[in-house]
Amino acid sequence: MTDGKSHFSVAVLIVGAGPVGLALAIELGLRGVNCLIVDETDGQIQVPTANYLNCRTVEFLRRWGIADEARYRSFKSDYPNNVLYLTGLNGHELARFERPANGASAARWSVSPEGPLWCPKAYFDPILRKKATAIPSVQLRFGCRLERFHQTHNGVVAELIDVASQRHEQITAEYLVGCDGGRSSVRHQLGIKLQGGFASHRQLLVWFKSPLLKHHQFGPAVLTWILKPDGIALLSALDGGETWRTGPWLSQEEVDRRTPEEWVRLIIGDGIPFEVLGSGYWGGHHAVAERYRQNRVFLAGDATHLLTPAGALGMNTGIGDAVDLGWKLAATLQGWAGAELLESYERERRAITLQNIAASSALHNADKHFEYSENLDADTEAGKQLQLTQLGKLLLESSRGLEFKTGIPGIVLGYSYDESPICISDGTPTQPLEPNAYTPSTRPGARAPHAWLAEGQSTLDLFGHGFTLLRLGNWVPDTALLEATAQECQLPLKVTALEQPEILELYERRLVLVRPDGHVAWRSDEMPARPKTILDQVRGVAPANRA
Ligand SMILES: Cc1cc2nc3c(=O)[nH]c(=O)nc-3n(C[C@H](O)[C@H](O)[C@H](O)COP(=O)(O)OP(=O)(O)OC[C@H]3O[C@@H](n4cnc5c(N)ncnc54)[C@H](O)[C@@H]3O)c2cc1C
Structure with missing residues (x-):
């Protein structure tokens, strides 16, 4: 090296190894994406904040294979x-x-x-860390601070500093994600402001x-x-x-x-x-970032939102951000996504954050x-x-x-990406949000509902890596053309038949296309004449108004 700095390259650089950065690394790592997480601390818990994992977060842990560890061994x-x-x-x-x-x-x-689950931070962060670092494509470095970064036409150049030795290192990444908490220096460097109320x-x-x-x-x-x-x-x-x-x-x-x-x-x-x-x-603030992205740099978790602890929606919302962003970044890096896919991250998650901020603030005010x-x-x-x-x-x-x-449960499980450009509305009206009640639905945008299949297996266990097309009931239209089209555009698609009448009733349609994060992208009783239109929209290729 002529400039005295070492150089290194990864697909995704994640700044911050709090619960959100670790969750993102797991989502990316399980899809084979090469990523590096850096955190300026030594990994010790500084302030024991979050304790409560809501039901949706534990569903994600189940997909990652660590729900039982959090439930029984923490x-x-x-x-x-x-x-x-x-x-x-x-x-x-x-x-x-x-x-x-x-x-x-x-x-x-x-x-x-x-x-x-009640799983205080001193238990939860190490469980996430152990999972993330067991994935070969994930690297975690404590005592390593992001100093600054700049974007080029095809990547991000970041300057890292080893806190102990003060040695500088330059690293190039295709994407950078700031999961660096409420005081996010990534957000500050992008000039993105928080909007809302401050305690x-x-x-x-x-x-x-x-x-x-x-x-x-x-x-x-x-x-x-x-x-x-x-x-x-x-x-x-x-x-x-x-x-x-x-x-x-x-x-x-x-x-x-x-x-x-x-x-x-x-x-x-x-x-x-x-x-x-x-x-x-x-702090007790209730604020959200005006934007979640600038070109190749994204923000997630407390870097984008600050909620009061009431309702325990801070970290849980952040983990939802990581799950949404993870599969979209992976799809983009793997070459089967259109530009709208990453664009949809902010559209989907900011709307849910605003909903959760309103819920958390209402609960906080009730305490008064x-x-x-x-x-x-x-x-x-x-x-x-x-x-x-x-x-x-x-x-x-x-x-x-x-x-x-x-x-x-209405907040925790009933949230839906109603306005998403990559979910295909079938014209059914949105359901009003009722915090204390959850009504299962496969309306596009909603979390695909749970039903037990064989002993101990849930419908949710069918979702995860790529898209899943559910063929429900004992009479289903021929889906061969859609499957062939998915193959042509390299969209990972698994087709699963479920004949149980009660699951058909719960899922409301004979064909339900579920995204990698378990949300419904499209549903119908019939095969579309041009399945490519559907697949292009759900992978972010076609602008929403053309589909
Ligand atoms: C009293 C209290 C109770 C709470 N209880 C709950 C609860 O029960 N459930 C819940 O869901 N939420 C709860 N929350 C909210 C929750 O604590 C946060 O939402 C959560 O910690 C945010 O996680 P994060 O990963 O986004 O950020 P953080 O946990 O803040 O992690 C950010 C990481 O980035 C690192 N970092 C920052 N800058 C840099 C840099 N330049 N270079 C390298 N590393 C950097 C930091 O060292 C840190 O490790 C609570 C909050 C409080 C205050």
């Missing part, structure tokens, strides 16, 4: 995922939402082969060790809200044993009046031993109704009335209460 699988509202660990119970432990959550979600101050998070469960009688819970005269605080279980995270929901000025130790003492009450392990801050009022903790008749009626009722009937009861 957070204690028999620890109840209960949510409690208390006036204190030695106070009164205001509301209780019983939710099954990880090991039992799938049984409650009949619309999915999986169910949500006026930061919220404190403190994580600590304490034998809390031995010191109260409310039993195990993953989330415990504590309402006190000084404000509201949330306690989260990080390992099902003695590690916890908490933080008061107060203004910066109020928070700054106490040390993290003083906050823990105030929240858990006197007489319970504890040791603070660390502390940090979070839960305020301590005088007598709430009193052992008097007035206190009892207040506990039983006012607050308990409000919690059980509020949107927050509904979230804990239902798991918001």
